[in-house]
Amino acid sequence: MVLLRLSSLALSRSRFALSPLAETLGSMSVLTKPCSDPWLLPWYTRHHDAFRAALDADPFAKGLVELIGSTKYLPGYVTLPPSGGMRTALADELAPVAAARDEAVRADLEAAVTHSWQRHDLRWLTGHGWGARTADLFRYTWHTHVVADWPRRRALLERDVSYRAGLLAAYGWPRALQQMNRRSAWVGTDAIRFSHQPGPDRVVGEDGMLFVPVCVTSGTWLSEEPPDRYALVYPARGAAAVDPGRREPERALARLIGTGRAVVLHELARPATSTELAGRLGQSLGTVGGHLAVLRDADLIAGTRVGRRVVYRRTEAGDLLAGQCTA
Structure with missing residues (x-):
């Protein structure tokens, strides 16, 4: 242990803290496997084929990504802790990756091979400047496949x-x-x-x-x-819990507590403030606030103050009700 x-x-x-580098690393692993996550599936469908084609054109990139996706030991030179808190920038995270010495990179990759559940070799590890080549791969993946989806992801x-x-x-x-x-x-x-x-x-x-x-x-x-x-x-909590394109609650729940409150209860599968809910649902703060008050009085949601904001989440009773009415 x-x-x-x-x-x-x-x-x-x-x-x-947030880490665009960690988000990119995770995204590369997702794009090399079948996707069962409904929250990421539309993004996966748009980017999977192009990403695989890019890997097929670059043996170094293909070997590295396939190893990362099939080992219990992620290479240390691509998993450094972020240094910028909630405002971490990818460029700052990639600087030490690019500066990694070839001998350190090889040692990390050999350890990853040892801890992989698939058979790998490092024949693709040719030439030199492997840290810089890794940074280029992450930079390409971020700008081509992740950055357009980053506002949605960052909100979650x-x-x-x-x-x-x-x-x-x-x-x-x-x-x-x-x-x-x-x-x-x-x-x-x-x-x-x-x-x-x-x-x-x-x-x-x-x-x-x-x-x-x-x-x-x-x-x-x-x-x-x-x-x-x-x-x-x-x-992150709630990443795969709800299809983000879904806005209509199930009819049984709507008949029970009203359409407006049912929508809010469904949205709170992912905790949010009243302002965030209003923006996502296209409703006024007053309307959302009224629904929240009723749901809170019914012990279906709870609010936690974080600084000047109140973050609302479903209670166990709220989770149970939403689940029973959508089964």
């Missing part, structure tokens, strides 16, 4: 951060970490369980831990930068 150990100071300084990621920040403010880190992924959990008073697999514990530095959501539903990995910087990358 791998534990991430935090001092009280490190815990107090832990925070959330920010909602996840707002939701967990509300839990953090109200209940502390153990509650904020609940269901972040299938393996992670709070252990005792000073540690996070990252994996059930055997391995050495990590000691998080005094600057604290980073928690980085991504939109791919199977994306979970630990980013490390020696000696003591760590980031836990995890699937």
Whole structure:
């Protein structure tokens, strides 16, 4: 079992961040496999063929992406913790990737091959400047296949951060970490369980831990930068829960609580503020606020204050009602 150990100071300084690099890495893995995520399926359909064609034209890119998508050890030079918080820019993340020395890149890739569940070789690792070539691949994938979808993705990621920040403010880190992924959990008073697999514990530095959501539903990995910087990358809450094009609630729920409130309850499968709901639904703040008040009084939703905002989420009763009426 791998534990991430935090001092009280490190815990107090832990925070959330976004990573275009992590989002791009996860997206590349998605594009090489069949997609079962309804939230990403329209994007996948638009980009899958072109991405595969680009890989087929570049043996280095194809070998690297296929290895990344089939190993339990992601190469360390492409999984460094982001340094820009919620405003991290891809260019800043790619600078150390491009600067990685060839011997360090080869060592990382050999470790990835050792931990892969498929057979790989590194015959595609030819020439030199592998760090720069990797950075070029990530830059191409971001600008060609991800950046147009980034506003939609970023909105979902920010909602996840707002939701967990509300839990953090109200209940502390153990509650904020609940269901972040299938393996992670709070252990005792000073540690996070990252994996059930055997391995050495990590000691998080005094600057604290980073928690980085991504939109791919199977994306979970630990980013490390020696000696003591760590980031836990995890699937954002609600990424695959609802088809984003769907706006009409099921008739049974609408008959029960009214069409307007049914729409709001469905939308809150992903936590949101009243302003976000109004924008997504094309309704006034007053209308949305009225629906929220009724749903809250019925204990179908709850609100958590995060700074000056209130983030609303469905309660267990709300989840149950929505599920029963759409089964």
